[in-house]
Amino acid sequence: MALKSTTLENCPWGALVHLALFHDVTNAAFLHSQLLARNPEYEYAFIDASAIFSELQLLSAAYRAINAAATSALQTPNVHSEVILSLSPNNNIADAYRRWGISPKTTSLIVIKIIFHDSPSFPGPQPSAPEVWSTISRLVSGTPVDPFSDAAVRRETDWATVRKYYKLNGVPALQAIADDAARQQKMEQLAIMGMALRGL
Secondary structure (H helix, E strand, O other): OOOEEEEOOOOHHHEEEEEEEEEOOOOHHHHHHHHHOOOHHHOOEEEEHHHOOOHHHHHHHHHHHHHHHHOOOOOOOOHHHHHHHHOOOOOOHHHHHHHHEOOOOOOOEEEEEEEEOOOOOOOOOOOOHHHHHHHHHHHOOOEEOOOOOHHHHHOOOOHHHHHHHOOOOOOHHHHOOOOHHHHHHHHHHHHHHHHHOOOO
16 A cells, blocks of 8 residues: 555644655546546645655645644635645745646646544544545556655655745855755755745
8 A cells, every 4th residue: 555644743633644656647637627626525635746855845734734724724725725835935825736736737646635533523433544545546547656755755856846936046055055965955944944934
């Protein structure tokens, strides 16, 4: 099962975050159309993998979205669309959807499903990890990457896109670093910091 499940510490409502990565996706246009139609069967965070560089980036966005849901502070229709907004360093929702959300041209896709096991809004038994994976693998036409890992995610990363979206081009702190690996690590830190500071 190419699904990674993570429980976030100090997260409300017993939230469990499921993550999956696919490449060679062939039905992105259809998935995109279902999101636009707000089909409840497709209530997942469908994320274009090209601007994603780590699991920490994804979990940071999920944590912020979960807290927004628990405090009735969602700026988007649901917790999954809020994950997309939470990847952004600014509050422009349309921009976030366009940059981090799935598009008809997406070929590498990250899927996040958040399950709440202790929420008044979601009473009763919630789907298990195998059930979540069964649904995701049915909805997405693509090749699942197993295991889900930072190394697998980074094989899909377009670093020029990351620099553009997080406004890191021309940042002196990055230009001063000669080592490629160290510069990449610094970019990741600055991008996650930008996500954390959004709206402050």
